[in-house]
Amino acid sequence: MLWGCFSSAGTWALVRVEGIMNSSKYQAILAQNLQASVGKLKMKFTFQHANDPKHTSKSTKAWLHQKKIKVLEWPSQSPDLNPIEHLFGDLKRAVHRRCPRNLTDMECF
Numbered sequence: 001m002l003w004g005c006f007s008s009a010g011t012w013a014l015v016r017v018e019g020i021m022n023s024s025k026y027q028a029i030l031a032q033n034l035q036a037s038v039g040k041l042k043m044k045f046t047f048q049h050a051n052d053p054k055h056t057s058k059s060t061k062a063w064l065h066q067k068k069i070k071v072l073e074w075p076s077q078s079p080d081l082n083p084i085e086h087l088f089g090d091l092k093r094a095v096h097r098r099c100p101r102n103l104t105d106m107e108c109f
Helices: 023-041 058-066 083-098 103-108
Strands: 002-007 010-016
Touching: 002 023, 010 023, 023 058
Parallel strands: none
Antiparallel strands: 002 010
């Protein structure tokens, strides 16, 4: 699984997630990567993520509120409205064209 972020100003972190991602792992990824990426923006932003349970859990909402991160409210089950789903689709097609034979080949991509 991958976690990534981008804006109209560019792309930033792309993180490979080991194992199953739960709310605490998601918050750790945000702490390590989102805040560093946002620091490069140097402008106000609104954060968008899917309505997956780990994104909407009480603890994640509390973490985002504590960090003063404004979250875009949007409908559930709407991947077509989530820009990163389109980016991941492009990435998946690009990886498929390269035909990696093992995990190391894929990580080199």
